[in-house]
Amino acid sequence: MHAHSFSPTTAGLRRAGVLVPAALSTLAATWEMSRLLSAQGTSVPEWAMLGLFTLCFAWIALSFWAAVAGFVQSVSGRRPPGLRWPAPAEEAAPLARRTAVVMPIHNEDPASVFANLQATYESVAATGHLEAFDFYVLSDSTRAEAWVAEELAWSDLCRRVGGQGRIFYRRRSDNTGKKAGNLADFCERWGRRYDFMVVLDADSLMAGDTLVRMARLMDLNPRVGILQAPPLCVGGTTLFARLQQFAGRVYGPLVAAGAAAWQLGESNYWGHNAILRVAAFTEHCGLPVLPGQQPFGGHILSHDFVEAALMRRAGYTVWLVPELGGSYEQSPPHLLAYAQRDRRWCQGNLQHLRLVIAGGLHPSSRGHFLMGVMSYVASPLWLLFLGAGLLATVHDQFLGADDLIERFAPFAEESHFDHHGALRLMAVSLGMLMLPKVFGLVLALTDGALVARMGGRARLVLSVLLESAVSTLLAPVMMLFQSHFVFGTILGYRVSWSSQQRDDEALPWAEAARRHAVHTAVGALVAALVFVLNPGLLGWLAPVVTGLMLSIPLSVWTSRASLGGWMERLGLFLIPEETTPPAVLTRAQELAERELEPVTDGLEHVLKDPRAHALHLALLETSGGEAPAPVLASARRKLFEGVPAALSAQEKTAVLLDADTLTEARGRYADV
Incomplete structure (x- = not known):
């Protein structure tokens, strides 16, 4: 079925339908806040409060009006205009273009990685279109054990599915540019073989019919540069992961529909679970190295936003397509792992401030950069707003301005402060925060089949209420985390590049206490300060103070798989993908339970296992890479003196990069 064409006027009207109400709402709220603060004059801290509030x-x-757009779009049941969708006859035709499915990895668990890859491969094969796809594992792993385990897992996968000549493995010895550099290297080496490229993350899983549909859409829409399939979080067992995947399943479709409805062909790219036009990506999306040092200079960390902007600058469109489905990923198992991932994203997004004024970019791309920055800067702004409110209270009290103090005591009996107006403004703010959740719930409740797969109406409503309560308590903790990340980045703190924690595991109390001690102390300090200065404000700050003071037990309890399992048995936080899981997800979970050949020492394994040795040498011939001469010389001396245990991690990697040394050493250690 063909989508209706759209004009720039149509796109402009859709954007105005979100941006104009958002601007008018902000003006009205700012005017009301100004009225409340200026009833008897405005102090400097109050002016700061007003600017931060705006x-x-x-x-x-x-965010609210984008959610309204998503609700309207979802209720209409129509696709946003602009993409040509295949007719039934076209759906049945063979794919005319070739697609590479690429999975960049970095020191990941090979069992999970190759389980997802095999399930995706088999799902594509089941569609009958496997001949149009090749699969690549692009390793940037630096640990010798991960490197060797990946090679063995790849070999086993090819043998199990007959994937020789269709599933490829390549490890870079030079990790320049991290993931973006990994993809650029692929495009330079093999990109000319393919029309399209599907980019996966190490935890990505995609259904075969989704990949086929994406490739067909790219073929039918030659000016499309990127199609993004929003991934759903699945497979979590801890309470935190279950809360994340439940929220994503109930509210995520609304958010995605809203973004698609008003951004149309100027949407964004999320870095994975998306298909790209290889020639356009290779020609136009090479990333600059920003001048200066990290955190704001150097290689771009959050490459996806920038690649989408460069693709749009070249005249290609970028689409978010919620209707695709069949796109999955994993959630971090607990709050600290979530925050660790956020830290890297924060620095990457703040780098984009330098690109907002870059030449030739589309205004929508500049808007995406600013929205990405604001997604993190909003936290320190709220923190500064709360701090300005407390400072205003202290300022007025110590200046002896009793009439001004009364304005900050909304619960006092004799107050000139318009507490009814303040309550109205607070209710509007909270309503705009919570109504998108209500919209998502309403959409879910109108789908009887979906409701049945999520535990029924009563459990679904109760799950939303509980999720909202927990997320409200966790919000101030994340506010402090993100504020720390933003201020740390501004002060020059650099994040390290490490693999994300994906396995579900309980968080120890000692670790939670260490990481949340400051949060707990801040909550207690704010509560004490407000109680001394103006007890009436405690009611307003209760969610913030309570969340901070409970941060340690909240972090620990939500990391427990036992608590997550208990909620599942009660029928709470259920998602359809676990009650009636799709075939690709069931297969991935089944494969992930297989035990791979253990590799405790990568070099020792290659030296003693003839299969691992032959496989490693064969792959070394195709991947290349040279070890630093001084490191290799030191490694050879220790190795041939009979003390391989004395080799450092760098020396072991150097030996694994040198075929001659491996061949010579193999004869000595094969029978040991």
Whole structure:
């Protein structure tokens, strides 16, 4: 079925339908806040409060009206205009273009990685279109054990599915540019063989019919540069992971529909679970190395936003397509792992401030950069807003301005402060924060089949209420985390590049206490300060103070798989993908339970196992790479003196890069 064509006027009207109400809402809220603060004159801290409130409310308003657009789009049951969808006859035709499915990895668990890859491969094969796809594992792993385990897992996968000549493995010895550099290297080496490229993350899983549909859409829409399939979080067992995947399943479709409805062909790219036009990507999306040092200079960390902007600058469109489905990923198992991932994203997004004024970019791309920055800067802005409110209270009290103090005591009996107006403004703000969740719930409740797969109406409503309560308590903790990340980046802190924690595991109390001690102390300090200065404000700050003071037990309890399992048995936080899982997900979970050949020492394994040795040498011939001469010389001396245990991690890697040394050493250690 063909989508209706759209004009720039149509796109402009859709964007105005979100941006104009957001701007008007912000103006109205700012005027009301100004009225409340200026009843008897405005102090300097109050002016600061007003400016910070305007910025924070604008972010809330934009998110709210985008959710309204998503609700309207979802209720209409129609696709956003602009993409040509295949007719039934076209759906049945063979794919005319070739697609590479690439999975960049970095020190990941090979069992999970290759389980997802095999399930995706088999799902594509089941569609009958396997001949149009090749699969690549692009390793940037630096640990010798991970490197060797990946080679063995790849070999086993090819043998199990007959994937020789269709599933490829390549490890880079030079990790320049990290993931973006990994993809660029693929495009330079093999990109000319393919029309399209599907980019996966190490935890990505995609259904075969989704990949086929994406390739067909790219073929039918030659000016499309990127199609993004929003991934759903699945497979979590801890309470935190289950909360994340439940929220993503109930509210995520609304958010995605809203973004698709008003951004149309100027949407964004999320870095994975998306298909790209290889020639356009290779020609136009090479990333600059920003001048200066990290955190703001050097290689771009959050490459996806920038690649989408460069693709749009070249005249290609970028689409978010919620209708695709069949796109999955994993959630971090607990709050600290979530925050660790956020830290890297924060630095990457703040780098984009330098690109907002770059030449030739589409205004929508500049908007995406600013929205990405605001998604992190909003936290320190709210923190500064709360701090300005407390400072205003202290300022007025110590200046002896009793009439001004009364304005900050909304629960006092004799107050000139318009507490009814303040309550109205607070209710509007909270309503705009919570109504998108209500919209998502309403959409879910109208789908009887979906409701049945999520535990029934009563359990679904109760799950939303509980999720909202927990997320409200966790919000101030994330506010402090993200504020720390933003201020740390501004002060020059650099994040390290490490693999994400994906396995579900309980968080120890000692670790939670160490990481959340500051949060707990801040909560207690704010509560004590407000109680001394103005007890009436405690009611307003209760969610913030309570969340911070409970951060340690909340972090620990939500990391427990036992608590997550208990909720599942009660029928709470259920998602359809676990009650009636799709075939590709069931297969991936089944494969992940297989035990791979253990590799405790990568070099020792290659030296003693003839299969691992032959496989490693064969792959070394195709991947290349040279070890630093001084490191290799040191490694050879230790190795041939009979003390291989004395080799450092760098020396072991150097030996694994040198075929001559491996061949010579194999004869000595094969029978040991």
